[in-house]
Each structure stands twice: as structure tokens, then as C-alpha cells.
Amino acid sequence: MAKKNINEMSFLDHLEELRWLLVRSTIAILIAATAVFFVADYIFDEIIFGPTKADFITYRWFCELSHYVGFKDSICVESLDFIIQNTAMEGQVNIFVWICIVAGFIVAFPYILWELWKFISPALYPKERKHAKLFIFVASILFFLGVLFGYFVVIPMSVNFFATFKVSSVVKNEFNIESYISMVKTSVIASGLFFEMPIIIYFLTKLGLVTPMFLRKYWKWAVIIILIVAAIVTPPDVVSQIIVALPMLAIYELSIGISKLVYNKKLKELENG
Structure with a gap:
């Protein structure tokens, strides 16, 4: 069991510390989300909707891999026949806000780790507290690797599968933007946290x-x-x-x-x- 400090705080003191941890982390996310606002066009056009394009880098990698292992064009993506549409009046506004917040969370993640470390460090040995920088560095790298894995692997495969799967040629794929964005957020954040x-x-x-x-x-x-x-x-x-x-x-x-x-x-x- 980890050794605690001699001057232990009361339960209410711990709750107060946790409250300020959440407040400071929320402020950091909002600041990062505000910065994301200024590059939102690039984020949506090139990053969020990148996997919807047949020339996305992951599809090219998979095609080259398919040729390398002798599967010819079995996993090559030549086209993605679907459209993404908005069906709610406030849909695009909500999507814009949430993407800024999610991107803000990803950018601010190392700071959130620092706040978390400060919260748990009193329960650790003095020599373990010296490893704060290492903890934040390793945890941040793992999270960002998970985010990249979700974006470059999980999302393209999901998009390719759902875009090409049809119960009948009569049915046309027209995906709701909220459904697509939800898949992107879930895949990226879940992969990032899994790598933790x-x-x-x-x-x-x-x-x-x-x-x-x-x-x-x-x-x-x-x-x-x-x-x-x-x-x-x-x-x-x-x-x-x-x-x-x-x-x-x-x-x-x-x-x-x-x-x-x-x-x-x-x-x-x-x-x-």
C-alpha cells in the first residue's frame, strides 16, 4: 500500500482538492478549445472528414500492404459511395462546439495528467513523487499514440466497412453527421484511453x-x-x-x-x- 503523508487531509479537504482539479482542468480544456476554434476549418475539412476520402493515407497504406502480402486489390479502397448530411437545424452548431471541446481535451491532456498527479502524489512515497515528469511524459505519449491509432486505423476501417456494406443495391448510404462525428469521437477517445x-x-x-x-x-x-x-x-x-x-x-x-x-x-x- 502506498505511503501517505503524515498530515492527512480530511474527506472534505480531498473533495475540495478534487473540485479544484476539475475546475482547472475544465478551464484548460476551454482554453485549448478556443485555440482550436481558429483552425476549425482545417480540422473539419482535412482531419475530421479525411477518412471519408478514398485517397486518405490509411487506404493507400492498406492497398500497398494488400499487394505486398499477395492479396492484390482485396483491401484497396477505390471509392466511398456515401454522403454525410445534416438533418437537424442546430446540428452543425452542436457538432462544431463538441469537436472544439473534444479537440481541446486532447490538446490539454498532458496538463490534466499534471493536475491528476498533484492530486494523487500525497499518497505516494517521496521518491515516487520525483517521477512526475516521467509519468506525464509516458502517459501523454501513450494517449497520443492511442488517438493516432484510433484516427488512422479504427476510423478508416469503420468508415470503409459501413460505406460499402449494403443490404440491397436499392438502398443508398446517407449518413447523419451526428452519427459520423459520434463514431469519430468515440474511436479516438476510446483508443487514447485504452492505450493508458x-x-x-x-x-x-x-x-x-x-x-x-x-x-x-x-x-x-x-x-x-x-x-x-x-x-x-x-x-x-x-x-x-x-x-x-x-x-x-x-x-x-x-x-x-x-x-x-x-x-x-x-x-x-x-x-x-
């Missing part, structure tokens, strides 16, 4: 809530869940599912390794008194 698993497992192991034996015991279930998720967000071909599943499996294995290091260190500390 090693950090989360690190703290859970230190608190004694998780052990490497537990994670290894349920490894098969984790693999099944990851493969199911990969099958849901990708087209029904093996190559696409593997491309999504492998990084997720690597993150889970990394989490087990980190948990093992922390667990063994705790055992040594107990043995040494």
Missing part, C-alpha cells in the same frame, strides 16, 4: 488491486474480447482484424509486464522489511 492501460495497471498493482497472475490468468478472455472488438470495428477480412488486434494485444502484454515489475518490487520491499 499500462499506466492504470501500474497504479492498480501498487494499490494491490491487481496482480500479474490475475492478468495472466484471464489472458485468454482478454484475447477473445480484443478479437471481438477488432471484428466489430473492421471490415470482415482477416488482415484488417489482425492490424487492429495486434497493437491492442501488445498493450495488454505490456500491462502484464509492468504489473510484474511492480509486484516483484513490492515483494522485495516486504522481504527487506
